[in-house]
Amino acid sequence: MERRLTAILTSDVVGYSRLMGEDEVGTLARLVACRKEVIDPAIAQFHGHIVKLMGDGALVEFASIVDAVHCAAAIQRGMADYDQSTSEAQRIRLRIGVNLGDIIIQDNDIYGDGVNIAARLESLAEPGGICISGTAFDHAAQKVDVGFSALGEQKLKNIATPIRVYRILLDPGDVGKVKSASRRPGTLKLKPLVVAALVVASIAVVFAWQTHSVPERPSVAVLPFENLSGDPAQDYFADGITEDLITDLAKLTGLDVIARDSAFAYRGKPIVLAKVAGDLGVRYVVEGSVRRAEGQIRVNAALLDAATGKHVWTDRFDRPETEVFAVLDQMRKELVDALGVEPLATEAAQIARPPTANLEAYDYFLRGEQVARNGDLKGLREALDFYETAVELDPNFAEALAADARTAAYIWRNTYDDVLPNRVAEERAYQKASLAQKYKPSLPLPWMTLAILQNVDGHFDESIASAQKAVNLGPGDAEAYITLGYVQVFAGNFAEASAAIETALKLDPNLSPINRSIAGLVYFFNGDNDRAIAALERAYYEGPEIDDVLISLAAAYARGGRIADARAAIGQSIRLPSSDPSLAGMRINRAHYRYEKDFAFLIAALREAGMPEWPFGFREQGRERLKSDEIESLFFRPTKEGSQTLNGFIDPGKRMATMFVGADRRIVFFTGVYGQPRSQDVAFQAMLFIDVDEDLLCLQSENGFGRRDCGQVFKSADEYPFVFANSNLIFHFKPQN
The missing domain is CATH 2.40.128 (Lipocalin)
Incomplete structure (x- = not known):
């Protein structure tokens, strides 16, 4: 395990969910533009390294804390002057936190209190502001062209020791000054009449939300359980507990459950209950923590009513780690009872069955799930090895077999021959999916995998039937609806594909970049070009490493008459290290459309966008073709x-x-x-x-x-x-x- 002392900058967009809800197309366009024109140049100027982008947020590492503070100041000054023609309510504003601390490096990501403190400081910052830690101040004071306001020691969520906090002062008149502050950031002294008015207004808002926004059925979001083991390497275990709970609750027809991607968007962020409920459209929120040490596990969980902020249910489970499945079963039963949901007999039987009786196999499965989500080739290979070990320990472990099949199909679909040869990957996916279906017929994932395989192989009716089976088995599973939308669009059923995507968005408002790119492709073929562009731009902003998203975006730009943007997207795609798009390549990798006219529609758009006929810059102009x-x-x-x-x-x-x-x-x-x-x-x-x-x-x-x-x-x-x-x-x- 590698550790180092480094400077960390975290940022997020103020009111991101509101902005996207009011104007998704315009907000994303402004966000992409300000990142290109303000944020990325500042990071490059001060030698920062973007560790990852997280929807509306970013995690950036610097070798120098002085560079990190300089960069934060440059970004906020640039943002203050940027896009002055946009109304104040629609402008992009950032909060930034900066810390100097110890981090752990693992799987191309960074963890530890150094990162957590930066995230907490970000939440303290005002819109357009910056908060830094005392350690950052000690090294950067007098070395940067800003002033500071000392906020004293602050108790930050899940940070054991109070942290000295300073607010950055960007006014030129404050450069070099260190001021004291009489109150914590964001606190105001209000007159009694104002307080009374706010209370009345709050009651009215809560009443309106309760009477007009809450679905008839109970709706819940299970937020990522915190890993309190003190070891970031144990994150996979806490994530596994969360995902199992989401998966099981989603099997209940009497309950609406927010999907994993939307719930996990709140990892590491300060939780404001009303904001989470408003963003995700739910009445209830589950939060909790997992501590695993010395053969014991402790799971704390709570169900909160978002309208009142009160605990509906809470419990703590202290057991030997060998009883993790009993803990999950008991927690699930108590939670379902607290929600007032009565499972059908078949549903109760499904969720009562543990995935495996072998704890070691379960552990390998969870490790595989963690590395598979990274999406890089090394992680995919490691994931297959973890799943294989899990199945060796329990040959009937259907969830591990299904995950293996899903990963092999992903490798096959993207022709990652460096991981597995194409034919081997396909055979593995079919075999593992069939075994998973045999051992657990009620599991949706094998049916989703089978649907993708059948679709690319040209068995369109069978693929639709398999995807529909997955939806029937997992009525609350957003991935099942995404799969149905995917196979329907290649089968030429665009209206049905769009309906499936709309259902997926209700279950998972913050789709992963890959799934959002599928949604964009569906909108493109369904003739909804503005929504296609909005979805694909957001998918690219949040997942720029995805090969196909720029290709689909270029086609949508071309159909929308934005030829310059279409050609820019093709040019950017060609520059990606993992991609060299060509029309010849499209005929191999994307030609599995049921109707030639649909594929021709896509190819015509890409030709208009400037996609070359051949890869690697080869041009045939002036060359004589052989007969x-x-x-x-x-x-x-x-x-x-x-x-x-x-x-x-x-x-x-x-x-x-x-x-x-x-x-x-x-x-x-x-x-x-x-x-x-x-x-x-x-x-x-x-x-x-x-x-x-x-x-x-x-x-x-x-x-x-x-x-x-x-x-x-x-x-x-x-x-x-x-x-x-x-x-x-x-x-x-x-x-x-």
Whole structure:
């Protein structure tokens, strides 16, 4: 475990949920613009590193606390002058917290009190303001062009020791000054008449909220349980307790439960009950904590009525960790009873059954869930290993099998061949999903995975039936509705897809960036281009690493007549290290539409947006294309060795390459380093076969969903007289004499 002392800056947008609710399109556009024009340049100027973006918030690390404070001041000064034409109610304003403290580094993220204190300081800051810790002040005072107001020691939530806090003064007249403050930030002395008026107004608001906003059925959000073990490495266990509770409650038809992504958006943030309830549209909120140490667990949980702020139910469970499933069962029963929900007999039986009787298997499963959510290739590989170990310990562990299938399908769908070869990933996903269905037929996740697999394989009716089965088994599961929307849009049923997405949004108002990008694609095909752009812009802002979101956004921009923005999105996508979009690639990776006209609609938009035909910057302009008979004679000339040999290099990277074309029309590539001896060659790709079809040279392998990857052969004027271009390589070559 790596630790270091570092400077941490956290920020969030004041009133983000209100702004998005009032004008999602405009708010997101302003947020993207101010990040591009104010926030990101300031972070770059002062050498900050963005650890992660969290919806409306950001976590940034600096090697120097002076740079961190300089950056915070530059951002807030820039934001004060930015977008003056926007009304005060609609302007983007930030709160910022800065701390110097010890952190723990794990899985490309940072944890510990150093981060937590920065987040708590952010919540103390006024709109447009900055609060810093005493440790930050001690190192930065007199070294930055700001003033300070000392707020004294403040007791911060879940921080054991009171922290000295200073407010940054940005007025030029306050530079170098350190003032004392007579009261805590945000507190005001009000006259009795004003207090009385506020009380009356509050009662009226609560009454109106109760009578007009609360759904008829009980609605609840389960916020992330805090890990009180003192070890950030145990976060996965507290998250697992929370997710199991959400999953089980979502199975009850008499209860509306907010999905994981929306609930977990509040991790590490100060909880204002009325704000959470208003943001998520719920009457009740569950919060709690988990402490796991020395073979014991302690779980504290409480159900609060958001209208009154009072505890409806609370309990504490102290047990050996081997009894974690009994704790979950008892907590769930008490919570359901407190909510006044009477489960159906079948629902009661489902939620009473523990996922496994093997605690070690459960622990590996939870570890897999944690690393799988990171989405990077290393995390996906580790997740599969964790799930595999869990199943080795309990071969009937349906949840672990289902998670394995979901992850393998994700790897297959995104053709992450570095993690698993495409065909292997597909077979694994089918196999694990089938086993999960066998051991626990009531589990929605295997049906969702099966729906995706069937959809990409072109079995559209079967995929819709599988997704509908998942929805029936998990009526409160937002992921099930997202899956249904996904398969319906590729099947050409755009109205049905849109209806499924709307239900998902009710269950999960803060969809993950991946799911929001699916929603954007659905809106695009359903003709709701403004909503498509809003959803895709937000998905990109919150998840810029997602490959496909920029492609869908470019298509939506093009259909909306915003050609400059469309071309900018394509350009940005090309610059992503994991992406090199081309129309040829789209025909391999996104061609699983039931109706050719729907795919043609997308391709036409992308061509208008400026997506190139071929990858790696290859252009065919001015090159003469070979015809079928010329390609046949070039690649399939009989030789005494029995195979045709073509030497050259491939893009990207100009790797030296040799292609052997056998008499059976099977081929093998060997590649090496450009300019290096042949002894350093390595096997690159073993294709199943090669053929010619209507002036196209077609390769087929186990990758690319088993689809033929057809390209064109051109004459060239350089050392290598021919070029073959398809979706994943540009091969400059000449036949061996």
